[in-house]
């Protein structure tokens with residue numbers, strides 16, 4: 001059950017913006033050489049931009065006013081060379097940073113994807129695929145500018161500001177103080193934004209996530225939507241979600257925009273204070289024209305980086321919510337993991353024991369209640385019972401997709417919680433109700449069961465489960481390319497392919513969950529033969545609503561309300577005239 005649906009905003013844990021930022025910026029440490037090169041380039045650029053006003057001051061006060069034109073030409077020559085080198089360096093810096101940032105995004109995306117692969121079923125039960133996609137794609141993309149600007153804006157601009165302030169105070173403390181008079185106002189604006197804006201961006205990201213989840217769910221179920229003519233309703237939901245997305249964006253961006261204007265006002269106040277102090281209060285006796293013009297440049301050099309930093313700050317506020325969401329998943333630990341010192345499960349014979357097993361998905365409602373049974377290697381066990389009885393839960397526990405609360409599950413004599421999950425699942429073959437096929441060739445899909453399977457093994461598996469003939473009739477045979485979810489194949493054909501995929505993996509323990517529930521009788525005969533091949537020589541659990549498919553099972557467990565209420569072969573259970581008998585008779589009546 002999806003706890004987090006598109007109708008519901010995700011919960012966010014507040015881990016602290018500073019901690020998140022530090023963790024994000026720590027990725028830059030893997031690129032120390034590149035970062036040092038960029039910082040060296042930036043230092044040179046800062047140096048040139050700091051020297052430019054001094055050159056100007058010198059040119060006016062020492063060369064133009066005295067008519068020293070050869071000296072002026074020399075100064076202009078130096079300025080041109082320095083500035084051309086600076087422009088070339090800026091281009092180089094952009095190239096290096098683009099490479100570094102994109103590489104970091106790839107690393108984070110790979111880490112996130114790899115981590116998600118290890119998470120247990122309960123993680124996926126609790127959130128829609130679209131919301132996971134939103135984090136892998138959207139949230140990660142949002143980090144690119146933050147990472148890049150950390151190096152190209154934060155560090156150099158911070159040093160520029162410090163250097164400008166020092167130079168200004170050294171040159172003329174009164175003019176410096178006048179130029180910076182509006183600084184407190186700007187600090188107040190920054191505080192205000194950080195308090196109010198972050199929350200709004202968090203909400204916006206959640207709304208994006210809801211929209212993603214809805215679109216993903218909608219497109220996955222488009223056939224159902226069209227067949228129930230539910231387009232109008234889904235359109236209305238889509239409009240509602242896009243409206244919420246837009247409103248949350250407007251809400252968030254309004255404050256950010258206001259910040260830019262606040263900086264402009266502070267800058268204007270500083271410039272006015274500078275010229276007022278220089279011209280009116282101090283006058284030409286104490287201030288030369290060159291110094292005033294140089295201060296005019298310095299004030300731009302002070303407020304420009306402040307403007308850059310404020311944009312960067314805005315960017316952090318805007319995107320930190322994305323980083324928080326990524327790290328939240330990276331910090332989510334799988335509830336199912338290998339305990340310390342687990343051993344590898346050696347090749348098993350296939351005995352399965354449930355020893356007083358009880359289980360609940362949510363820790364409250366018991367889905368299995370003190371279930372015990374012993375299966376011998378090679379036995380075929382059928383599980384039948386009403387919907388919601390607990391059949392799928394039993395087989396999910398054998399593969400350890402969830403952990404039980406009490407009791408033990410043993411494969412041969414190995415407790416499933418004390419062996420490595422990988423070695424356990426390698427010996428299991430699971431065929432669920434959804435015969436999921438991946439986009440790719442038929443050959444690739446069968447090979448999914450055993451990645452190193454040879455072409456001969458693939459063909460043998462397909463032949464064994466009756467899939468070979470229909471594959472050969474396809475235009476490109478085994479090289480026919482399937483679209484997502486096996487589009488273009490019939491349900492029966494998809495099942496046969498899924499059988500072949502399981503066959504090639506040659507599992508010791510096989511689980512067929514409703515494997516033949518949705519195909520026509522002719523195909524079913526074909527599939528039944530395939531299944532019989534599949535079952536040969538391995539322990540098998542078959543869940544089937546249609547009792548005709550499990551008549552040959554060695555034993556049938558009748559499950560009701562999380563307990564085994566009847567057990568025996570088909571003839572024995574019929575003779576008992578209990579639950580199974582009623583079920584059998586009702587199906588028989590339906591057939592008549």
Ligand SMILES: Nc1ncnc2c1ncn2[C@@H]1O[C@H](COP(=O)(O)OP(=O)(O)OP(=O)(O)O)[C@@H](O)[C@H]1O
Nearest residue numbers: 001125361362367386387388389390391392393394
């Ligand atoms: N992932 C889950 N999270 C919470 N509850 C679950 C989950 N999966 C199943 N359940 C609940 O556990 C109970 C047993 O479900 P289970 O799927 O094992 O039944 P089943 O016998 O296989 O049913 P069906 O024949 O309809 O497939 C049901 O009440 C179901 O609602």
